[in-house]
Amino acid sequence: MLQLLFSVIGVEVVSIVLLLFRSPLRKLLIMGLDQLKRGKAPIVLNTVGVTVSVVFASTIYTMLDIRRRVDETGTLNPTDQVLMGRHMLEATLEGFMLFLGLMIDRLHHYIRELRILRRNMEALKKQNGGLRETKSGDHGSTHYDSNTDYND
Numbered sequence: 001m002l003q004l005l006f007s008v009i010g011v012e013v014v015s016i017v018l019l020l021f022r023s024p025l026r027k028l029l030i031m032g033l034d035q036l037k038r039g040k041a042p043i044v045l046n047t048v049g050v051t052v053s054v055v056f057a058s059t060i061y062t063m064l065d066i067r068r069r070v071d072e073t074g075t076l077n078p079t080d081q082v083l084m085g086r087h088m089l090e091a092t093l094e095g096f097m098l099f100l101g102l103m104i105d106r107l108h109h110y111i112r113e114l115r116i117l118r119r120n121m122e123a124l125k126k127q128n129g130g131l132r133e134t135k136s137g138d139h140g141s142t143h144y145d146s147n148t149d150y151n152d
Contacts, residue, residue, distance in 0.1 A: 001090065002089065002090065002093065005090070005093040005094065005097060006093065008097055009093060009096060009097055009100060012097065012100035012101060012103075012104060013100065015029060015104050016100065016103060016104060016107065019104065019107045019108065019111065020107070030108065030111060030112075033104075033108045034112075037108075049098065049101065052094055052097065052098060053098065055094060056091060056094040056095060056098070059087050059090050059091045059094065060091055062083075062087050063084060063087045063088065063091065066080050066083060066084050066087070067084075
């Protein structure tokens with residue numbers, strides 16, 4: 001289980017780094033995430049997220065159970081120490097994995113929103129440039145010549 005968690009976290013960290021810096025791999029990753037968010041994939045991802053959350057809650061409960069047992073007996077035996085350490089590591093990795101998954105989702109969302117805003121801004125700039133050209137064409141005869149002397 002720990003090897004799986006470490007490998008998933010590694011993939012998530014690499015994905016976040018690719019999303020942060022502009023590169024050809026970023027475009028490929030964004031296209032992959034776009035495809036992943038269509039069809040039945042969101043249902044699968046939500047199911048996996050909920051499953052990991054339930055395992056995370058179970059790990060926390062087990063840690064609390066060990067802690068309660070230690071409070072009752074007053075001593076912590078070596079087996080409970082090892083179990084507590086392992087459960088702490090699992091809980092940390094599961095929480096970090098969920099957090100990084102949320103971070104990837106938000107980064108992807110913000111990159112898509114930024115792309116849409118840039119397209120709209122470019123369209124408005126083109127439209128505004130076209131309006132300026134038509135205004136300068138209509139009032140071309142009313143411009144004054146800066147070389148004329150008005151003191152005569």
